[in-house]
Amino acid sequence: MKLKKIITTVSGVVLSFTLACQTLAKENMVLVVSTLNNPFFVTLKDGAVKKANELGYDLVVLDSQNNPAKELANVEDTIVKNAKVILINPTDSEAVGNAVLAANKAGIPVITLDRASIKGKVISHIASDNIAGGKMAGDFIFEKLGATAKVIQLQGIVGTSASRERGEGFIKSQQQNNFTLLTAQPADFDRAKGMNVMQNLLSAYPSVEAVFAENDEMALGAVRAIKTAGREDILVVGFDGTDDGIKSVEKGKLAATVAQQPEKIGAIGIEVADKVLKGEKVDEKIPVELKLITK
Incomplete structure (x- = not known):
């Protein structure tokens, strides 16, 4: 009976530890989107959220409302909250550089989606050609x-x-x-x-x-x-x-x-972020296929 109690206690500790790790993992990923007032970026976000759920992450999504100042504030907020990786769909390829540099200074890896950043170090860029x-x-x-x-x-x-x-x-x-x-x-x-x-x-x-x-x-x-x-x-x-x-x-x-395939861009972004968190090597540029649609 005592042995069972000890096993239960040990199992409880292990279970608590496992749940704590999962909670921490769920707080690691942040997606900063240029605007959610555009169907393309809503689909990109949906693809990212779906893939994050599949991989066990509760993705935090922040809307920059097409405002570079809001974008920088969003990134700074994630830095304060100790994000481990930030995915950014930039409002502007030049203006987003300040946000990327801030993340670089904090030692947080940055992945860009659809639009690139002219300044700062980006670990991977995922976009169509x-x-x-x-x-x-x-x-x-x-x-x-x-x-x-x-x-x-x-x-x-x-x-x-x-x-x-x-x-x-x-x-x-x-x-x-x-x-x-x-x-x-x-x-x-x-x-x-x-x-x-x-x-x-x-x-x-x-x-x-x-x-x-x-x-x-x-x-x-x-x-x-x-x-x-x-x-x-x-x-x-x-x-x-x-x-x-x-x-x-x-x-x-x-x-x-x-x-383009915005859902795929979002999903690949999460897959790359997952690899980064696991310490795996990722490609600097990942192209997503295009096709011409006619009637």
């Missing part, structure tokens, strides 16, 4: 309209690696295929801004035949502006492959979208 995707969009427009095509480019948030790289790939296609780029204007990856900017550009450039928007949100805004103006002959190509973007392609409103 945005340059290839931008070129894919331009090549599709050329394939449909030829070298005589007159195109408008809607840019994302200035300073983000995603906008810069997608634009770089698109310009490569434009130079290679020699179609005309009428203008490139930022609309901050936002649907309402995409619509407003497109409304103004339709007046300024009535000869436009196609639009490349650097994300689906701007593309959908452009589609709305085009419909309101009665110019539904204009071909619109988006980027991201969000649920709304794909539905628009299926309905024949968007001509195409370059589909």
Whole structure:
């Protein structure tokens, strides 16, 4: 009877120790997202949360609300709370450098998702090949309209690696295929801004035949502006492959979208963070496959 009691006590201690370790592990991972007001990043977050649950982590998710100051405050807060690894989807590739440097100073490994950081040490960057995707969009427009095509480019948030790289790939296609780029204007990856900017550009450039928007949100805004103006002959190509973007392609409103896999980006981020916590080696850059979705 005493032996049983001792075994029970020992088992209780072991069990308590195990539970304590699990609780500590659950507090180790933090995901700082640029904004949860964008379906793409919501899907990225969902993929990360799902994978974290599978691996036994209770992922803490913080929304930077597209504000670099809020982003820095979020990272500083996680540092104070002794996070062991921080995953960041940057609001801005340059501004996020201050947050990365703060984490570096605290000795906390940083993993970036979708958008890179220009400054600081990042242990791994997980993203689609945005340059290839931008070129894919331009090549599709050329394939449909030829070298005589007159195109408008809607840019994302200035300073983000995603906008810069997608634009770089698109310009490569434009130079290679020699179609005309009428203008490139930022609309901050936002649907309402995409619509407003497109409304103004339709007046300024009535000869436009196609639009490349650097994300689906701007593309959908452009589609709305085009419909309101009665110019539904204009071909619109988006980027991201969000649920709304794909539905628009299926309905024949968007001509195409370059589909990323945000859920996979989030999931891979957690897998990499798990390896980091276990002391395993990880790749500095991990590409996620793209594909062009048409009707």
